[in-house]
Amino acid sequence: xxxxxxxxxxxxxxxxxxxxxxxxxxxxxxxxxxxxxxxxxxxxxxxxxxxxxxxxxxxxxxxxxxxxxxxxxxxxxxxxxxxxxxxxxxxxxxxxxxxxxxxxxxxxxxxxxxxxxxxxxxxxxxxxxxxxxxxxxxxxxxxxxxxxxxxxxxxxxxxxxxxx
Amino acid sequence: xxxxxxxxxxxxxxxxxxxxxxxxxxxxxxxxxxxxxxxxxxxxxxxxxxxxxxxxxxxxxxxxxxxxxxxxxxxxxxxxxxxxxxxxxxxxxxxxxxxxxxxxxxxxxxxxxxxxxxxxxxxxxxxxxxxxxxxxxxxxxxxxxxxxxxxxxxxxxxxxxxxxxxxxxxxxxxxxxxxxxxxxxxxxxxxxxxxxxxxxxxxxxxxxxxxxxxxxxxxxxxxxxxxxxxxxxxxxxxxxxxxx
Numbered sequence: 001x002x003x004x005x006x007x008x009x010x011x012x013x014x015x016x017x018x019x020x021x022x023x024x025x026x027x028x029x030x031x032x033x034x035x036x037x038x039x040x041x042x043x044x045x046x047x048x049x050x051x052x053x054x055x056x057x058x059x060x061x062x063x064x065x066x067x068x069x070x071x072x073x074x075x076x077x078x079x080x081x082x083x084x085x086x087x088x089x090x091x092x093x094x095x096x097x098x099x100x101x102x103x104x105x106x107x108x109x110x111x112x113x114x115x116x117x118x119x120x121x122x123x124x125x126x127x128x129x130x131x132x133x134x135x136x137x138x139x140x141x142x143x144x145x146x147x148x149x150x151x152x153x154x155x156x157x158x159x160x161x162x163x164x
Numbered sequence: 165x166x167x168x169x170x171x172x173x174x175x176x177x178x179x180x181x182x183x184x185x186x187x188x189x190x191x192x193x194x195x196x197x198x199x200x201x202x203x204x205x206x207x208x209x210x211x212x213x214x215x216x217x218x219x220x221x222x223x224x225x226x227x228x229x230x231x232x233x234x235x236x237x238x239x240x241x242x243x244x245x246x247x248x249x250x251x252x253x254x255x256x257x258x259x260x261x262x263x264x265x266x267x268x269x270x271x272x273x274x275x276x277x278x279x280x281x282x283x284x285x286x287x288x289x290x291x292x293x294x295x296x297x298x299x300x301x302x303x304x305x306x307x308x309x310x311x312x313x314x315x316x317x318x319x320x321x322x323x324x325x326x327x328x329x330x331x332x333x334x335x336x337x338x339x340x341x342x343x344x345x346x347x348x349x350x351x352x353x354x355x356x357x358x359x360x361x362x363x364x365x366x367x368x369x370x371x372x373x374x375x376x377x378x379x380x381x382x383x384x385x386x387x388x389x390x391x392x393x394x395x396x397x398x399x400x401x402x403x404x405x406x407x408x
Contacts, residue, residue: 001169001172002169002172002173002174002276003172003275003276003277003278003340003344004277005174007186008174008186008190008192008276008278009278010185010186010187011174011176011180011186011187011188011189011190011192011193012174012190012192012193012273012276012278012279012282013278013279013282014187015187015189015190015192015193015196015197016196016273016279016282016283017282019193019196019197019199019200019257020196020200020253020257020283022200022204023200023203023204023253023256023257024249024250024253026204026207027207027249027252027253027256028249028250028253030207030211031207031208031211031225032229032248032249032252034211034214035210035211035225035226035229036229037214038211038214038215038218038222038226039226039229041214041216042216045216
């Protein structure tokens with residue numbers, strides 16, 4: 001078996017040491033530091049990106065909270081304003097209603113007064129008309145003008161009688 | 165037909181001597197150099213761009229890094245950090261040597277006991293020195309299991325010492341035997357393919373299918389043996405650094 005031929009051992013071990021040493025020095029000095037640096041860079045980049053992402057998410061949350069607070073504030077304000085406007089307009093309406101009612105009341109009273117005055121005047125006129133009618137009727141019936149005083153008393157008497 | 169062991173013959177490419185010692189550059193040396201070159205090219209290409217999002221080569225190199233880094237961290241802990249470059253080299257060198265050796269016509273330098281024993285002996289001596297430097301005389305408590313009754317010492321201590329000194333042997337023989345047997349098997353079955361196939365095409369197909377399957381198995385063994393060598397080195401290192 002060639003594996004047990006001791007004459008080749010020295011050469012094998014010598015070249016093993018040479019080649020292995022070359023690879024070892026290369027791996028130790030060049031390859032591994034490079035790979036480690038690359039891996040570290042990547043790790044750092046990933047960590048940085050994650051940190052930034054979480055920071056941005058936090059900022060978003062903050063902005064969102066501010067927006068929400070603002071919205072709630074505005075909503076409350078609007079509500080208040082609406083309420084105030086409603087109160088104001090209700091008061092205004094009440095005032096206007098009162099004023100109108102007052103005016104209408106005054107007008108009604110004036111109209112009533114006028115009606116009373118006119119009906120009183122009308123009542124006074126009825127006497128005259130009755131006298132006139134009575135005189136003319138008598139004149140037509142009997143052909144002579146009755147005495148004014150007699151007509152007056154007769155009319156007064158019949159007006160005062162609560163007939164019908 | 166050539167012997168299945170012929171593939172392991174070491175032939176000098178050019179002669180070289182230091183004093184009386186023959187250190188000729190051989191086919192074994194050539195494939196060690198090719199392995200070293202492939203490994204270096206692989207890592208140069210894989211670390212050239214250093215992209216944030218790695219390409220295929222970079223992914224492969226980083227994958228090796230992660231596998232070995234995890235291996236060292238899981239088996240040795242943070243104290244294993246300084247030995248990471250050595251274990252990385254050990255793993256990749258054996259792995260690439262095994263895999264390149266599977267290319268038909270290539271020479272598998274890890275199928276030679278001299279190579280595997282040199283690696284194992286280096287690991288063994290290195291780990292023992294690290295243990296002695298870290299713990300001084302307390303290092304020898306490694307030969308007595310913690311918490312065992314003192315009466316059992318005369319039995320346990322020799323067993324532990326034998327098991328400790330058999331480490332480089334088991335480590336080197338495991339790799340050497342796996343590689344040698346695998347290649348002998350491939351050669352024998354390959355010979356069967358040629359023998360039966362030249363006789364008539366159909367009977368040659370069966371050993372050929374078998375050869376394909378065995379080749380896949382050998383690829384798996386090449387990876388597993390490199391991994392086992394590296395992980396046992398980690399385990400020994402852990403013993404030396406943390407005792408029991």
